[in-house]
Amino acid sequence: MAQAFTKAMARNIFYGGTLFFFLAFLALTYQTHQAWPERDNHEALNDTVALGKKVWEDHDCIGCHTLLGEGAYFAPELGNVYKRYGSVDAIKGFIMSRPKDGVPGRRSMPQFNLSDEELTAVAEFLKYVSGINTANWPPNVKG
Numbered sequence: 001m002a003q004a005f006t007k008a009m010a011r012n013i014f015y016g017g018t019l020f021f022f023l024a025f026l027a028l029t030y031q032t033h034q035a036w037p038e039r040d041n042h043e044a045l046n047d048t049v050a051l052g053k054k055v056w057e058d059h060d061c062i063g064c065h066t067l068l069g070e071g072a073y074f075a076p077e078l079g080n081v082y083k084r085y086g087s088v089d090a091i092k093g094f095i096m097s098r099p100k101d102g103v104p105g106r107r108s109m110p111q112f113n114l115s116d117e118e119l120t121a122v123a124e125f126l127k128y129v130s131g132i133n134t135a136n137w138p139p140n141v142k143g
């Protein structure tokens with residue numbers, strides 16, 4: 001029994017393991033912060049995009065949709081909707097086209113009666129989001 005696993009050995013594994021994984025956590029956090037500036041789409045940021053984010057928040061779009069995976073899983077992911085629709089005008093067209101009383105028989109997207117400025121802004125915001133380098137997430141364009 002000379003090789004018994006002692007309390008001291010268990011303690012050393014615990015402290016050593018904790019230290020190792022804490023250092024790994026710090027290193028990965030640092031690496032993430034270094035990578036952000038290249039992955040963000042900051043050259044596309046402007047006042048219209050900022051207004052679009054406000055429209056997005058004021059109308060609680062995230063209450064139904066996800067944006068890059070965050071949000072409610074009721075309606076389609078919108079982080080890549082610009083890639084699906086191909087233009088700001090097409091996105092505006094969809095949002096404007098929602099019937100006032102919804103699509104009969106199913107839960108659908110409401111009509112928000114946004115002004116043209118708000119529509120352009122929220123569509124530009126979605127265009128901006130689609131330009132963020134997400135390491136190809138979501139994995140397909142349907143999102």
Ligand code: HEC
Nearest residue numbers: 059060061063064075076081091094107108109110112122
């Ligand atoms: C009450 C839930 C709800 C809210 C809130 C909502 N949507 Fe939607 N949205 C939907 C649903 C459901 C669809 C799928 C099409 C349909 O059934 O009408 C959709 C589809 C879309 C699409 C087309 C997606 C695609 O891939 O075809 C866009 C763009 C969109 N919404 C933008 C917005 C924006 C911008 C807002 C906020 C101003 C918003 N939505 C708020 C439910 C919602």
